[in-house]
């Protein structure tokens with residue numbers, strides 16, 4: 001992973017940590033210091049972040065969901081007290097797990113931050129991994145072939161617009177299609193429509209039969225725009241060994257140089273330029289554009305107000321160049337750009353852009369508006385999409401797969417058959433003493449709906465250039481560890 005900051009001499013590469021054992025109590029202070037090693041952050045930023053992440057880590061899952069779900073991650077960590085630089089990192093989507101720390105729930109984002117940090121530290125930790133080629137050839141096509149071999153029939157180009165419901169039997173009878181096509185009749189319906197499309201397919205009758213469908217239909221402001229763009233380069237520019245965040249970019253960009261990963265271990269004839277295009281393109285910079293509301297000072301308007309894909313792509317290209325072309329040299333140049341492409345789900349009219357497929361951004365409280373994989377009030381309806389409530393709890397391909405596995409097992413259960421799909425639980429192994437702290441927290445929360453009294457006083461308050469530093473956080477961590485050890489197993 002890397003960070004490209006405007007005016008920096010070069011793109012900063014986050015170091016990879018040598019695998020270490022977590023031990024009995026994860027050394028959060030050291031972990032935070034190592035994670036941000038070389039980035040010019042203040043000792044106040046590092047200290048505050050350590051203390052907040054220790055608080056999060058020692059909170060049980062139930063309290064995270066009940067209490068932290070209702071606030072943003074930004075307010076949980078008291079983001080406004082951090083330096084402008086740290087705040088820009090928090091706003092930087094890829095740095096914060098393809099999510100919005102300012103508007104995303106503290107429960108969801110905190111869980112992901114903890115996972116990323118533990119993966120960074122522990123032996124066999126795996127973070128910032130990528131596929132070995134385009135998603136289509138690496139995943140979708142092999143999967144489609146496998147399913148066809150098993151007798152699955154695909155009906156491409158047909159659009160679901162609603163469902164026919166048998167209210168008495170509480171069953172979906174058919175899926176209605178657009179364009180006057182014959183409705184599809186089936187025994188079971190596993191739905192994987194994008195969230196906004198699905199909302200418009202929930203009828204009054206369906207909402208009356210199932211509360212989760214009612215809540216989903218009513219939910220507002222669940223999504224934001226994250227849109228993909230590609231810049232095809234005559235010569236590859238491997239900016240960094242992983243994703244790059246652009247914390248200063250007005251449109252919250254992140255990127256990855258795909259070809260450098262896809263070429264690894266490949267013979268000459270199998271390199272990017274021989275596999276894709278006309279042979280004249282050797283690299284592709286794949287970019288996520290995550291802020292469509294903030295005006296770019298150069299353009300004087302936001303991405304959403306642009307009137308063509310070209311206008312968006314040209315401005316994004318300028319923002320990328322501004323960040324990576326530091327004193328160390330010009331990484332991106334106009335002469336190296338062969339062509340570009342913007343996700344065609346974004347369309348343009350005179351007033352600006354429209355997006356067919358906005359992505360769930362997990363705002364506070366949104367967990368409770370998301371359906372589970374099995375719809376309790378309708379006997380043959382299941383959900384297998386990225387916005388479904390799962391332990392993965394992140395709008396990603398992994399989240400969608402997790403939901404699909406649970407949906408399949410739910411369907412089999414309703415048929416009286418045993419589960420067939422493997423489900424991979426999310427591990428959060430931060431040491432036996434952290435487990436002890438979480439158990440203590442869980443007891444207090446489940447029995448009395450309160451957090452237990454702090455074992456040792458928390459350093460604070462956080463105020464400008466005052467308050468706890470990284471050393472204070474280290475001392476707090478040591479005292480907390482000693483208190484947990486003294487508590488003994490209960």
Ligand SMILES: Cc1cc2nc3c(=O)[nH]c(=O)nc-3n(C[C@H](O)[C@H](O)[C@H](O)COP(=O)(O)OP(=O)(O)OC[C@H]3O[C@@H](n4cnc5c(N)ncnc54)[C@H](O)[C@@H]3O)c2cc1C
Pocket residue numbers: 098158159160161192193194197226227228229288289357359384385386387395396397398400
């Ligand atoms: C720019 C960008 C970058 C991303 N990067 C990553 C990443 O690096 N890693 C990661 O894991 N995730 C990433 N994601 C998120 C990931 O793509 C989604 O979370 C995932 O694809 C969701 O899968 P899904 O099956 O729920 O929905 P989708 O993949 O959106 O599939 C929904 C399908 O339904 C079809 N459809 C729509 N309307 C209808 C209708 N009315 N009738 C029938 N079919 C319909 C659509 O054509 C589509 O094929 C990214 C997303 C974006 C936008």
